[in-house]
Amino acid sequence: MVGIVPFPRLIPCLDVTAGRVVKGVSFQQLRDVGDPVELAAAYSEGGADELVFLDITATLENARTMVDVVARVADVVSIPFTVGGGIRSADDAARLIEAGADRVSINSAAIARPSLITEIAHLFGSQAVVVAIDAGGGRVHSHGGTTAVGRDVVEWAREAAECGAGEILLTSIEQDGQRSGYDLALTTAVRDAVRVPVIASGGAGNAQHVVDALRVTDAALVASIVHDDPTQLPALRDAVQAAGIVLRPLPEVLT
Amino acid sequence: MSDTLIVDYGAGNTRSVRAAFARLGETTILSAAPDAIERAPYVVLPGVGSARAAMEHLTETGAADALKERFRAGRPILGICLGLQLALEHSEEDGGVETLGLLEGTVHRLTDGRVPRLGWASVTPWDHSFYFAHSYAARSNATIATADGVTAAVAAGSFLGVQFHPEKSGAAGERWLASCRSRV
Numbered sequence: 001m002v003g004i005v006p007f008p009r010l011i012p013c014l015d016v017t018a019g020r021v022v023k024g025v026s027f028q029q030l031r032d033v034g035d036p037v038e039l040a041a042a043y044s045e046g047g048a049d050e051l052v053f054l055d056i057t058a059t060l061e062n063a064r065t066m067v068d069v070v071a072r073v074a075d076v077v078s079i080p081f082t083v084g085g086g087i088r089s090a091d092d093a094a095r096l097i098e099a100g101a102d103r104v105s106i107n108s109a110a111i112a113r114p115s116l117i118t119e120i121a122h123l124f125g126s127q128a129v130v131v132a133i134d135a136g137g138g139r140v141h142s143h144g145g146t147t148a149v150g151r152d153v154v155e156w157a158r159e160a161a162e163c164g165a166g167e168i169l170l171t172s173i174e175q176d177g178q179r180s181g182y183d184l185a186l187t188t189a190v191r192d193a194v195r196v197p198v199i200a201s202g203g204a205g206n207a208q209h210v211v212d213a214l215r216v217t218d219a220a221l222v223a224s225i226v227h228d229d230p231t232q233l234p235a236l237r238d239a240v241q242a243a244g245i246v247l248r249p250l251p252e253v254l255t
Numbered sequence: 256m257s258d259t260l261i262v263d264y265g266a267g268n269t270r271s272v273r274a275a276f277a278r279l280g281e282t283t284i285l286s287a288a289p290d291a292i293e294r295a296p297y298v299v300l301p302g303v304g305s306a307r308a309a310m311e312h313l314t315e316t317g318a319a320d321a322l323k324e325r326f327r328a329g330r331p332i333l334g335i336c337l338g339l340q341l342a343l344e345h346s347e348e349d350g351g352v353e354t355l356g357l358l359e360g361t362v363h364r365l366t367d368g369r370v371p372r373l374g375w376a377s378v379t380p381w382d383h384s385f386y387f388a389h390s391y392a393a394r395s396n397a398t399i400a401t402a403d404g405v406t407a408a409v410a411a412g413s414f415l416g417v418q419f420h421p422e423k424s425g426a427a428g429e430r431w432l433a434s435c436r437s438r439v
Contacts, residue, residue, distance in 0.1 A: 078422065078425050100271050122305070219374070251426045
């Protein structure tokens with residue numbers, strides 16, 4: 001039997017609002033980090049395996065801006081990227097995928113209506129649908145982690161995969177921003193409950209945390225650990241590889 | 256030189272493929288018109304959507320017959336992901352679909368590891384890593400490259416198909432596409 005295991009993935013996450021990448025501990029204190037296309041290109045050059053863009057405001061106006069951002073990223077960047085935030089219908093997903101997104105990430109809308117997962121998977125394939133789950137105390141939260149839904153995370157992950165999700169993006173609300181490591185127990189529980197890939201998210205403070213996550217699952221989302229600075233990514237890759245995780249070899253840059 | 260033709264089968268992300276060719280300095284058109292498919296210097300069958308929907312669209316538009324004719328005439332076709340799978344005879348996807356049958360072989364659901372298979376894998380014997388995103392894979396005697404034991408490329412006559420996405424495989428993918436075009 002062959003071991004069908006792609007390389008573990010490091011996935012930088014970029015929070016976007018009004019066409020700009022931003023960073024903030026709360027919505028009141030957003031700091032402009034830069035242009036999404038420039039940052040995406042720099043992360044790609046730094047060895048990112050994929051990218052995730054999250055529209056953190058997700059108003060109607062922002063949704064239009066996001067489609068434009070996606071198109072500009074797709075023209076320039078040649079690694080896969082996922083777009084999430086405010087996707088409520090298959091039409092919303094289609095607009096982003098037709099603009100050049102490889103995958104869409106859905107969260108609250110999938111909780112409210114799990115058949116949305118199936119609709120998007122039917123149109124574009126399971127590999128195009130990521131279900132993002134915000135977990136707090138082992139329970140599912142919606143609306144940016146603010147509303148407790150009262151569902152068990154593992155059970156929801158299983159249902160989402162059965163509906164056609166091609167990947168689970170699992171964020172620990174408690175760990176997010178704490179820089180004390182991913183929630184490995186929950187990540188392992190979800191990994192064991194589904195056959196689709198699982199991305200660990202929330203809590204990375206150092207390279208060892210990323211190593212720990214990649215020992216239990218397929219991919220790790222990284223945000224604050226690279227300080228929103230793409231030039232930090234090669235050092236993180238090196239540190240992860242020094243700890244024994246084999247990442248994809250990067251082609252030599254021809255100049 | 257005239258435009259590279261990207262076969263339009265009515266769904267999904269063709270922008271990334273077109274952008275990849277644009278980065279190589281090539282213009283592309285998106286079309287399902289049979290005469291354009293037969294005439295174009297280079298035809299790309301991209302990897303979007305599901306096998307059944309794609310075959311229905313290709314059959315309705317006459318693109319399916321045009322692709323078969325082009326293959327018989329020995330004119331180059333590049334299949335990417337689902338585009339590779341459509342060139343074989345049959346796919347298990349969507350309850351079973353008869354596909355174009357340009358090449359011998361069949362398409363089966365992946366049974367090992369995480370499915371969909373998402374991520375970068377090293378392709379043997381090409382010695383580079385490329386990006387894969389698929390739940391089905393080819394079994395064919397036309398296989399010329401593999402990744403972790405899964406068919407990564409098939410070739411026969413004027414058809415070359417890859418399971419990975421060269422347009423999403425960074426610098427390695429870009430170089431692969433460029434060398435692919437320079438051989439035509």
